[in-house]
Amino acid sequence: MLLSKEIETNLVRLQETINKYYPDPIEIDYEKHIVQTRYFSLFEQNKGDLTIIFDIKHCKIVNISKNITNFTGYNRKEFGENITLGFISLLAPDHISFINVFSTWIQKVLEDLNKHYRYEHFLNCWGIKFYNKAGETMKWHLSALPLELDAEGKPLLVFISIQDITHLMKGDDYWIRGVFGREEKKISVYHSNEDKTAEQEILSEREKEVLKYINQGLNTKQIADVLGISPNTVDNHRRNMLARTGTRDTTALIHLCKMTGIV
Structure with missing residues (x-):
């Protein structure tokens, strides 16, 4: 080579x-x-x-x-x-x-x-x-x-x-x-x-909460109700997490975060 x-x-x-x-x-x-x-x-x-x-x-x-x-x-x-x-x-x-x-x-x-x-x-x-x-x-x-x-x-x-x-x-x-x-x-x-x-984690604590509920199979509205935030805010968190980690989609995001120990 x-x-x-x-x-x-x-x-x-x-x-x-x-x-x-x-x-x-x-x-x-x-x-x-x-x-x-x-x-x-x-x-x-x-x-x-x-x-x-x-x-x-x-x-x-x-x-x-x-x-x-x-x-x-x-x-x-x-x-x-x-x-x-x-x-x-x-x-x-x-x-x-x-x-x-x-x-x-x-x-x-x-x-x-x-x-x-x-x-x-x-x-x-x-x-x-x-x-x-x-x-x-x-x-x-x-x-x-x-x-x-x-x-x-x-x-x-x-x-x-x-x-x-x-x-x-x-x-x-x-x-x-x-x-x-x-x-x-x-x-x-x-x-x-x-x-x-x-000098901080790549995902915020709130984003980790959103990701936890995504992993549990909750949809955007359900996550918004559980966390007391708007569906738009949930979607913003989702987009930010994808952008911060470079992942293709939510499934890839969950896989990578488990693999790296982020969650």
Whole structure:
């Protein structure tokens, strides 16, 4: 697989970011984490997910599940010696900067957090565009769970689970959402179209209420009666939720919000 000039440029920037935030040599026991996550990885694969263990410091895919061909059309051998570069080369041209945006974003968010929030966090990205071997556009949802942190709470090794959500999404934007802390939580959301971070949940509490009743099968008038608001307000909430998440319709909205843990 050949790397475009733009990918090479973004990889250089990514390495600069990594060197800035991880200046010291780091040794990680890969085998320990591969063994510890084996059953969870099989569970995710049985759901149809692609799973990856990724070393952030060395920008390296340590382990990837065998169903990679189902997702990309390429078998393991076709990715060559450096599967990380092969994988990155599948990014759509307008989403190539995602790798650098994400790495810079997570480090900046962690820097701004009080230390006790850093040691437990969960990340979601959705709407990321890749091309498969047939040249078809795919939109993926990535959820990332840190397996090992450094002394400052920065992730060193992460377990990534990937789902194909092409059927749920519309438009060309992507989102990054981080939930930090155990009991008291901090949430940060990045939207590529706005190129800024909001330090709040992507949906308001009222919108979550509306979504809960939509999921229960209530129609617009019934939801309005339950919440004591007008049907127009219910419809406005519905439209705003679709726009904020990039989803195609209400069914897709519910699916994505459950998948990402928003509800």
